[in-house]
Amino acid sequence: MSSTPNDETGPDSSTTTTATSATFLGLHMSSVLMLAAILAITLHLVRQMHLSREYPPGPRGFPFLGYLYVLGSPDKRKLFAELRDQHGDIFSFNLGCRLVVVVNGFEAMKQVFVQQGNSFLDRPQVFTFTHVGQGKGLVNSSGEVWKEHRKFTLNTLRSLGIGKSSFAEKVQEELTAFCNILDNTESRDFDPGNAIQTAIANIICSIAFGTRFDYDDPMFVRFLQIFDENMSISGGTALLNFFPVLQHMPGDMFKSRRVLKNVEYVQSYLRTWLDNAKKRFDRENVNDLIDSYFKEMEEKNSNKTFSYDQLLKLVGDLLVGGTETTGTTLRWVIIFLVRWPHVQRKLRQEIDTVYPEKETPTVQDRRRMPYMEATILESQRFADIAPFSVTHTASEDVEVGGKVIPKGSIIIPNIHSVHHDPELWGDHDDFRPERFLDANGEIVRPDYLIPFFMGKRSCPGEGLARMELFQFIATILQRYEIRSAGKGSLPGLKGHVGITFTPFPYNVRFVRRDLPPPEEEEEEGEGAEKAEESNKSDKK
Numbered sequence: 423m424s425s426t427p428n429d430e431t432g433p434d435s436s437t438t439t440t441a442t443s444a445t446f447l448g449l450h451m452s453s454v455l456m457l458a459a460i461l462a463i464t465l466h467l468v469r470q471m472h473l474s475r476e477y478p479p480g481p482r483g484f485p486f487l488g489y490l491y492v493l494g495s496p497d498k499r500k501l502f503a504e505l506r507d508q509h510g511d512i513f514s515f516n517l518g519c520r521l522v523v524v525v526n527g528f529e530a531m532k533q534v535f536v537q538q539g540n541s542f543l544d545r546p547q548v549f550t551f552t553h554v555g556q557g558k559g560l561v562n563s564s565g566e567v568w569k570e571h572r573k574f575t576l577n578t579l580r581s582l583g584i585g586k587s588s589f590a591e592k593v594q595e596e597l598t599a600f601c602n603i604l605d606n607t608e609s610r611d612f613d614p615g616n617a618i619q620t621a622i623a624n625i626i627c628s629i630a631f632g633t634r635f636d637y638d639d640p641m642f643v644r645f646l647q648i649f650d651e652n653m654s655i656s657g658g659t660a661l662l663n664f665f666p667v668l669q670h671m672p673g674d675m676f677k678s679r680r681v682l683k684n685v686e687y688v689q690s691y692l693r694t695w696l697d698n699a700k701k702r703f704d705r706e707n708v709n710d711l712i713d714s715y716f717k718e719m720e721e722k723n724s725n726k727t728f729s730y731d732q733l734l735k736l737v738g739d740l741l742v743g744g745t746e747t748t749g750t751t752l753r754w755v756i757i758f759l760v761r762w763p764h765v766q767r768k769l770r771q772e773i774d775t776v777y778p779e780k781e782t783p784t785v786q787d788r789r790r791m792p793y794m795e796a797t798i799l800e801s802q803r804f805a806d807i808a809p810f811s812v813t814h815t816a817s818e819d820v821e822v823g824g825k826v827i828p829k830g831s832i833i834i835p836n837i838h839s840v841h842h843d844p845e846l847w848g849d850h851d852d853f854r855p856e857r858f859l860d861a862n863g864e865i866v867r868p869d870y871l872i873p874f875f876m877g878k879r880s881c882p883g884e885g886l887a888r889m890e891l892f893q894f895i896a897t898i899l900q901r902y903e904i905r906s907a908g909k910g911s912l913p914g915l916k917g918h919v920g921i922t923f924t925p926f927p928y929n930v931r932f933v934r935r936d937l938p939p940p941e942e943e944e945e946e947g948e949g950a951e952k953a954e955e956s957n958k959s960d961k962k
């Protein structure tokens with residue numbers, strides 16, 4: 423039955439049959455709903471247009487969906503550079519239900535994360551932080567939980583002597599095990615990735631539990647594999663931060679269920695370590711981070727947020743934060759030393775001068791080794807392993823440069839835009855440690871080198887990482903010459919941009935300096951020339 427204009431007079435019409443009124447009611451309701459939907463969409467669009475004039479400029483994309491193009495972009499470093507050119511240092515775009523604000527360049531970053539830093543300390547309330555990170559521990563928490571756990575972590579790392587000679591011995595112990603692995607390769611092609619990751623994870627384990635694991639311990643190997651898998655697949659779950667409804671899709675298209683299962687596995691593994699530590703806890707004999715935490719819990723100091731679950735997350739955070747980052751940096755350093763062999767040669771000379779009797783390199787000698795220090799700084803700048811740091815949110819509406827960064831928006835600090843800013847560095851695409859040395863060969867470290875980020879939420883592991891990088895590189899180069907793999911194939915400068923920027927797997931050779939070179943090895947000079955030549959044509 424078709425509707426007539428009369429139908430719209432309403433259900434009171436005396437001649438209307440029951441069927442007609444049902445149809446009429448249905449049509450009436452659907453028209454009302456449609457009108458309401460159109461009105462809501464119009465209001466939303468008008469509001470968005472109005473608000474977007476107040477927000478930092480940028481592409482707005484489709485209604486409700488936002489700037490989807492960013493999701494398909496293979497390298498966000500390039501996309502953000504283009505958007506910065508078009509819209510300025512602070513630009514924004516909508517993505518699903520969120521406004522994303524990207525902060526570029528050193529001055530803008532200082533303004534947001536230092537000068538107005540107190541309003542940008544928190545983590546956004548989105549899938550990554552609320553579901554994967556459970557809003558607990560240190561990396562994923564905000565407010566009081568974050569404040570107390572941050573203070574505890576910094577104090578404990580300090581009291582354990584991180585960055586000082588007492589702890590340097592622990593790092594050296596691990597390096598002995600690591601060098602055994604390299605010795606066993608007998609100068610053959612070898613991918614050092616797994617060994618590096620295990621060594622660095624072991625150092626965090628000594629800090630957390632006072633223990634280390636064998637490189638072939640099956641449980642530890644499995645644990646690290648799960649860790650690794652989550653680093654590589656968790657990028658896919660980022661979509662759920664912007665379109666949370668997708669969490670409820672059947673199957674596991676975004677790998678979120680897999681990521682959460684892995685998190686559960688890691689938690690249960692850590693729980694057994696914690697349970698054991700709890701059993702042997704002796705408040706008079708506190709030697710590691712877990713014991714310090716138990717002691718704080720017992721004494722009920724000012725810490726109101728401490729709990730077993732928070733500790734579990736904190737230990738996981740230190741393992742994630744401290745293993746992937748330092749390990750990835752070391753993997754890049756090895757690539758750079760093979761691709762720029764004159765840098766490797768200079769470093770070996772410096773090491774041999776400071777340690778003529780092949781004494782064990784120790785962190786106290788850092789000041790006597792400016793070229794080493796400069797190479798570490800340049801590697802951190804050039805590799806830029808945390809190109810977008812970790813996302814923050816605004817805890818209130820904040821005005822920056824005449825625009826409003828609204829409460830709850832997702833804020834991306836674009837560290838890459840600083841480390842590869844031609845105005846700051848000039849030849850930013852060249853690997854040149856000398857940029858950190860003055861005319862007297864002394865270190866100059868500009869404050870716009872920010873691999874550990876800036877402000878109150880900067881990396882608490884900086885001291886440990888700098889110590890590890892120094893001791894690993896100095897010890898490796900004292901013992902080996904690192905050469906390209908067979909047939910002179912060079913490890914590449916391209917990698918995967920995820921949470922960190924990681925190199926693709928590669929092989930190199932660690933040739934013992936104290937043994938005669940293997941017979942079929944080409945002379946260093948030959949491979950070195952090839953490498954220098956290749957760098958000219960193979961820019962990052």
Ligand code: HEM
Pocket residue numbers: 560561562572739740743744745747748751807808811812813835873874875878879880881882883884886887
């Ligand atoms: C070369 C090595 C490292 C680099 C480049 C690095 C870089 C960073 C960056 C960029 C952040 C994010 C700051 C922010 O929230 O914006 C961060 C946070 C963090 N890092 Fe590191 N890191 C390194 C090593 C370490 C180590 C060795 C540890 C372990 C002790 C560690 C533990 C953490 C933790 C727990 C956080 C979260 C801090 C917070 O939310 O308050 N990192 N790191």
